[in-house]
Amino acid sequence: MGGPFARSPREHSDEPLPGFKLAYPMLAADGASCGFSGVTLGRAHVYRAVDDAICAHGSRHACPSRWCDCGFYCFHEMGAARDLACEPDHRSAVLLEVAASGRYRRYERGLRYARQRVKTVRVGRCECGRPADLLADSGAGSVGWRRLLPVCRNCAADRPVLSPDRFAELAGGVQVVLEGRPTGLGPDEPTLAPAEAPAEDPGAVALLSAEVAVLHARLDETLARLEEVQARLDELTRRDRP
Ligand SMILES: [Zn+2]
Ligand SMILES: [Zn+2]
Incomplete structure (x- = not known):
């Protein structure tokens, strides 16, 4: 061999x-x-x-x-x-x-x-x-x-x-x-199905719209509070400077 x-x-x-x-x-x-x-x-x-x-x-x-x-x-x-x-x-x-x-x-x-x-x-x-x-x-x-x-x-x-x-x-x-x-x-198959199926249901649309409105209101509140706190912080840091 x-x-x-x-x-x-x-x-x-x-x-x-x-x-x-x-x-x-x-x-x-x-x-x-x-x-x-x-x-x-x-x-x-x-x-x-x-x-x-x-x-x-x-x-x-x-x-x-x-x-x-x-x-x-x-x-x-x-x-x-x-x-x-x-x-x-x-x-x-x-x-x-x-x-x-x-x-x-x-x-x-x-x-x-x-x-x-x-x-x-x-x-x-x-x-x-x-x-x-x-x-x-x-x-x-x-x-x-x-x-x-x-x-x-x-x-x-x-x-x-x-x-x-x-x-x-x-x-x-x-x-x-x-x-x-x-x-x-x-x-x-789900790959081609619309992602937001409940959007066709008018009840679901109303419910989601209401939730979005609430979230926006909370977001406005949070932003207002953030501005307030930021202003207060700026004021304090300015005052502490020599
Ligand atoms: Zn051959
Ligand atoms: Zn064919």
Whole structure:
């Protein structure tokens, strides 16, 4: 062992390792099955819910190779995948929870690995900002596959759509979760609600106005008293001077 050509220890896991990633949901041209495609590297390739990585560059080596960037990728943390989903290019992607196994290489923020099982598909928002309930034909795709787009019922209108349940079934039994309102921007959420809700109640307004008047009166009294005391203090200090 050792020497200049010693390999870095290659890691292998029979135990599935949890990970998170973005993908585009895909529907086969014949409508009989669903899969996923990558949002960056390997965009042209569609993988199934349970699949083995193949080299994105057409090489025949086993993935992941030390000398190539191919293989499945995932983040260790869901937050990292959610952050990536905010980029305009990735707004129509879905978030996958996966189990990674086989040969893998570890990175600071995630893994590159050989075998993957998609467990959960998290569908976010429609392009209009409302929570998405359905998957519509996006108009994009690759040979043999149409790319699907998460849409709300309003925007779906009478377009042909796939329900989340049907997608789950055609993908081979993954779980699909609709979670279009993850943070901050919901109409029901307190961040956008008026801060002074009682102001709409006329009784409360009268009560608060009265309290404000009392406080002003007290403030005037206090200021008058302050002036008085200050004047008295000035007088005394002046008198004590030689
Ligand atoms: Zn490769
Ligand atoms: Zn919409």
